[in-house]
Amino acid sequence: xxxxxxGKLALYWAASCGGCEIAVLAINEKILDVAALFDIVFWxxxxxAKVHDVEKMPDKSIDVCLFNGGIRTSEQEYMAKLLRQKxxxxxxxxxxxxxxxxxxxxxxxxxxKIFDTAYHNTPSTENPxxxxxxxxxxxxxGTLHLPLFYETLRTLDQTVPVDYYLPGCPPEAERIWDAxxxxxxxxxxxxxxxxxxxxxxxxxCKRTRNEKKIKKFYRTxxxxxxxxxxxxxxxxxxxxxxxxxxxxxxxxxxNSPCIGCYGPNKGVQDxxxxxxxxxxxxxDSNDPEEIDQIIRDGIPDPVGSFYRFSLxxxxxxxxKVGSRG
Amino acid sequence: MSEPFKPKIVAFLCNWCSYTASDLAGxxxxxxxxxxxxxxxxxxxxVDPAFVLKAFGLGADGVLxxxxxxxxxxxxxxxxxxxRRHAMLRYFLERMGIEADRLRLVWASAAEGQYLAxxxxxxxxxxxxxxxxxxxxxWRENGDRERALEEIVAEHAETMEVPV
Numbered sequence: 001x002x003x004x005x006x007g008k009l010a011l012y013w014a015a016s017c018g019g020c021e022i023a024v025l026a027i028n029e030k031i032l033d034v035a036a037l038f039d040i041v042f043w044x045x046x047x048x049a050k051v052h053d054v055e056k057m058p059d060k061s062i063d064v065c066l067f068n069g070g071i072r073t074s075e076q077e078y079m080a081k082l083l084r085q086k087x088x089x090x091x092x093x094x095x096x097x098x099x100x101x102x103x104x105x106x107x108x109x110x111x112x113k114i115f116d117t118a119y120h121n122t123p124s125t126e127n128p129x130x131x132x133x134x135x136x137x138x139x140x141x142g143t144l145h146l147p148l149f150y151e152t153l154r155t156l157d158q159t160v161p162v163d164y165y166l167p168g169c170p171p172e173a174e175r176i177w178d179a180x181x182x183x184x185x186x187x188x189x190x191x192x193x194x195x196x197x198x199x200x201x202x203x204x205c206k207r208t209r210n211e212k213k214i215k216k217f218y219r220t221x222x223x224x225x226x227x228x229x230x231x232x233x234x235x236x237x238x239x240x241x242x243x244x245x246x247x248x249x250x251x252x253x254x255n256s257p258c259i260g261c262y263g264p265n266k267g268v269q270d271x272x273x274x275x276x277x278x279x280x281x282x283x284d285s286n287d288p289e290e291i292d293q294i295i296r297d298g299i300p301d302p303v304g305s306f307y308r309f310s311l312x313x314x315x316x317x318x319x320k321v322g323s324r325g
Numbered sequence: 326m327s328e329p330f331k332p333k334i335v336a337f338l339c340n341w342c343s344y345t346a347s348d349l350a351g352x353x354x355x356x357x358x359x360x361x362x363x364x365x366x367x368x369x370x371x372v373d374p375a376f377v378l379k380a381f382g383l384g385a386d387g388v389l390x391x392x393x394x395x396x397x398x399x400x401x402x403x404x405x406x407x408x409r410r411h412a413m414l415r416y417f418l419e420r421m422g423i424e425a426d427r428l429r430l431v432w433a434s435a436a437e438g439q440y441l442a443x444x445x446x447x448x449x450x451x452x453x454x455x456x457x458x459x460x461x462x463x464w465r466e467n468g469d470r471e472r473a474l475e476e477i478v479a480e481h482a483e484t485m486e487v488p489v
Contacts, residue, residue: 055481074473108421135473145480148473152464273375276417280374280409286395286402291412302417315375315382320422321463 007063009038012083013045014069014076015103015153016096021045023170027177037184054086062086064183066093070100070312071154075147084160095169097156099263100312104153107311107318108303111151151321153312165194167244169261169309175246198266201240201258205249213284217298231257237305242274260309270314272306332386332452336361339369341399342434343391349438357442358449361389370403374414377428381460387427387452391441394432424455
């Protein structure tokens with residue numbers, strides 16, 4: 001691997017928690033191999049390169065850009081477009097860039113409500129003048145600008161074309177290393193592919209599976225699940241059935257249902273729809289009223305339960321916008 | 326006077342009962358609303374919730390699922406799964422801000438051409454009352470977005486260079 005000419009690597013962070021940046025470092029000492037193989041030309045969290053530097057680079061001069069985070073503000077959209085223009089290969093790194101993830105869950109509400117919570121309504125917030133971020137503020141020295149906060153969070157590929165996807169919240173260190181190796185050895189799947197497994201978490205899960213028939217859904221705090229049998233059969237909303245493998249079924253291993261952080265498996269276009277299809281099949285009733293009761297009693301938050309990581313990438317993308325804020 | 330609202334309805338009809346019913350309605354020259362775009366599926370149980378959500382996402386104003394009566398399914402019990410998926414979808418659609426009545430489940434046997442035609446007419450009339458859905462409008466950002474993007478470019482052009 002080390003005989004190859006040194007490539008250029010960029011990493012960027014948009015609307016995400018920063019966990020993906022940490023995940024890159026979770027490959028431990030292999031980060032030194034990455035540094036030996038690539039010149040890291042832009043990585044705001046770790047090296048001192050400015051946006052100006054990127055703007056001056058020739059188009060397609062960055063070999064690989066690992067972009068994590070969704071597109072929530074105008075600045076992030078600008079950076080996504082800029083890095084797309086400058087990069088040969090753009091990788092949607094992690095769940096936020098791929099499918100919106102937790103920041104994308106805010107698509108269940110509106111900008112107005114997000115601002116009300118963030119700047120006014122939380123008990124620890126003191127904001128008597130009701131100050132909110134403005135895109136323009138006139139000062140004596142000139143006008144100051146802040147990025148525009150969008151009503152709807154978009155995934156990276158809803159903003160610019162993406163070459164590869166690396167799923168996970170965050171991607172597991174081994175999978176990151178697999179992807180880097182695949183890039184270096186030019187052993188990549190066709191463009192547009194997800195770099196990862198093509199099976200579900202259930203396939204990695206060691207629990208015993210029987211026929212799935214349930215009369216009641218439970219939330220995790222309501223029961224202590226049996227450690228050997230399928231969590232779904234015990235009425236817990238385990239998302240393993242729809243979720244791509246790659247984590248080693250970490251959560252079911254410790255008696256906690258899969259929450260779907262590795263995103264939809266191959267062939268699944270809409271994660272939540274797959275969950276709805278599967279869960280409906282399991283309900284042990286043919287009586288419409290009883291079915292409704294089982295669903296409404298057991299699943300108080302269908303949007304959050306089925307789309308915890310993928311609301312922005314689902315067919316509906318967001319909840320209805322009541323009034324534009 | 327403005328034109329009446331012509332809703333886009335996607336109707337998934339099962340091969341064995343409801344599609345045959347629509348055939349019967351056709352050969353019997355029964356008139357019914359032209360706004361339902363009929364898609365033949367092998368069974369109402371073949372209608373993945375993703376089909377319904379995709380239809381709404383792509384601009385449908387209503388989605389109709391029609392299949393064999395409970396107990397009559399060609400595949401024994403798949404239409405019972407449809408009952409459950411329908412309940413699950415209605416619950417989910419409500420939470421997303423889509424009127425649950427934009428999704429309807431109808432049972433029509435192969436002999437019920439007249440009933441299917443009437444059901445489609447009724448559903449079209451009900452969706453017309455609800456009005457257009459225009460779902461993709463929900464993620465269209467307003468004009469401020471273009472301006473904000475232009476401002477970033479302008480601001481970067483003005484930024485002082487740090488001498489090396």
